[in-house]
Amino acid sequence: MVQKTNSGKISNLCVDGQALWTDLMETARFGGTAKGGIKRLTLTQEDKQVRDWFMQTCEALGCTVSHDSMGNLFARRAGQDNTLPPISMGSHLDTQPTGGKFDGILGVLGGLSVLRALHKSGYVTRHPIELINWTNEEGSRFSPPMMCSGVFAGVFTEEEVLEKRDRAGIRFGDELDAIGYRGVEKCGEHPLTAYFELHIEQGPILEAEEKTIGIVTGIQGARWYEVTVRGKDAHAGSTPMPLRHDALLASAKMIQTVSAVAVKYGPSAVGTVGLLENRPNSSNVVPGEVFFTIDIRDPDDSVVLKMERELLTQLQQIATDSAVTAEVVQIWDAPAVHFDKECVSMVEQAAAEAQYPARRIVSGPGHDAGYVARVAPTAMIFVPCKVGLSHNEEESITNPQAEAGANVLLEAVLKADQFFNVTE
Amino acid sequence: MVQKTNSGKISNLCVDGQALWTDLMETARFGGTAKGGIKRLTLTQEDKQVRDWFMQTCEALGCTVSHDSMGNLFARRAGQDNTLPPISMGSHLDTQPTGGKFDGILGVLGGLSVLRALHKSGYVTRHPIELINWTNEEGSRFSPPMMCSGVFAGVFTEEEVLEKRDRAGIRFGDELDAIGYRGVEKCGEHPLTAYFELHIEQGPILEAEEKTIGIVTGIQGARWYEVTVRGKDAHAGSTPMPLRHDALLASAKMIQTVSAVAVKYGPSAVGTVGLLENRPNSSNVVPGEVFFTIDIRDPDDSVVLKMERELLTQLQQIATDSAVTAEVVQIWDAPAVHFDKECVSMVEQAAAEAQYPARRIVSGPGHDAGYVARVAPTAMIFVPCKVGLSHNEEESITNPQAEAGANVLLEAVLKADQFFNVTE
16 A cells, blocks of 8 residues: 555665666767767757657657647656646756766656656556656856746746847747747646756765765855956057057956955855957957856855845946946846755655665755746755766766666655645 | 159159049958958958959059969069069058958058059159068968068968968968969069058057158067966856866966066057957856967067066966966067168158158057068058057048058159169
């Protein structure tokens, strides 16, 4: 008899770790790089290839597949009562330009291994079980990140996202149509009972403490900005230093300020200038215009706010002192997220029952789960990654780590299946 | 009777200033930009268009046209004794990415107006008179600058120049062939009796002192470097600040150092980082690699050397302190140039005879004349440009200024025609 409380392991089911690893390595071919990583930017041909693979593979496991108006993919396995919103799992299949094989992908393929275990065993859940691939989590090609889980959760509108353009000026909506994944179902009109996301930690803590599982209690707050610094193009040989309006020199000072402000609020705060475009970008021309991005984060929203205030003030001061102008636009504001206590507890118990060394942890990076938490009880499961390296082609985890994460995901999903929508 | 000394105006000839201005505006169409400047990088289709125009226009003025193995163009007007090497004039028709209508172009079209004046008057010189367009003076697309006057003067070899590649990896030799301007005559096997180059000042001095003519006595020394900073790509959200190897942050400190060293040796020294490429250039990735260029100059070669030593030391210190590596390569070393005293004197006298306000001046920027001076007596003539602005689409001079410069060029050429190769 299935227990109605969420204490105690629900089943003896385990995922097939070997098949999971095969899936990871096979899908790494779509956009695979020479260094063993993946360049699979959202809405490119490589993205289409992996989406097609996802849809076919899930259908072969007896799922019904669909996609919404933002290209988010859904693979649903029927339960006893299909009027209930699904217990869901998911993450993202798009990558950074120099991404690894596991960031986001582990959550989707780990969820696939859960579906496979249920399918092969014939186990029937109460709720439907659904695996989700969110469009454009990385925010690399089109800003900001977690864009389509963001629409799902009502943070962004469809209209504004369809109009987003990449640095080459290409429109999001056009690219979604080009790969054939703009669905009829309106994004967001798709209730979920609960949502679990498996992901690599992308930080150094679990590995350092020899933990296998991270019980993720929340996500740190983050803000992104776009800065345009305008000076004046001039001849490098003949323009005296005091008469220059050097946009790159001013930007160099601003880049150091971003770092200094983050260090001031250490050890948890981080600040990064990741993207910079210099114009006209010629060796003997004093640069007249520079565009760059700023990314600041901290688990405490009040710290993020302080960092922002200090940055904005200091950037304008540098601009004035450097005889240039700086236009600063905030393009993303993701407040700190606190996951559902019950779901977090299910993850914690699943890890304990399987005897995986585990610890509670706050996520540094943002995730789709951060937005989904606004519309459904949500939790995340971390596994370690080698020296915490991510957003890097050398990103690396082990087969046993992937398997452990997927097993905790499976058990957490089954606990949730027993816990939610119980009518006494 | 033509006087045999070089005192006193040689002729009553003047250039047609109206036709010169028409030529300037007409050729500005080849690569013309929306802001009124020109983007005509060396060996592009726009460059081919202006070369074709040059050849046709000079032939129509009765010149014999030819080109050498580096694509340098020669338009020769016969003299009394065609066994003598020519008295020559010239400059360059290629531009910066955001160049103006006058940088280099004034020297070529000013020379064209001299040929037109001689042709229309039927005046026969002793020497042949030759107008030259040098390939790739700007050094923007292929580094370093003054590349093909450099081959002409024996500073660079043909082989090394043909192998040069632009930032897209395209080969110089292939592009020269693609526009059809690789000639049979070996570059450099083309003696000149003397060389005069008319050019805009590209600095603020002549305008500020209300001078019409700059009598250029030489060019400041310059050195260029390419720097590759290597750190480690990492996740912007989860990588603690102390564990980063941020190549862009380190480069920002290096950029400030370039400026500081130049300011230290002011007011004459200049230092510029004009080109920078950031990788992987994604908002939420700590940059793992940056490539940038350094340009330092001073009229005193010993100062350039001091600046280089301090820079190299400080760059390595910053790299060490920032947990990155910096590879610094010197790619261009142009020692200070001192022009031929007789030729400079001819320019000075020509300006005085025409009653143009003039003053002696050292050139900030490098010019083809700097290399040609190694193989023939050389001098330059400057005219002012508005607020000294150059390497900028708003670069601006007046019709009277262009005409004055061309008139001084004409008279200097005629004085040289009388002065050199006189056998008593």
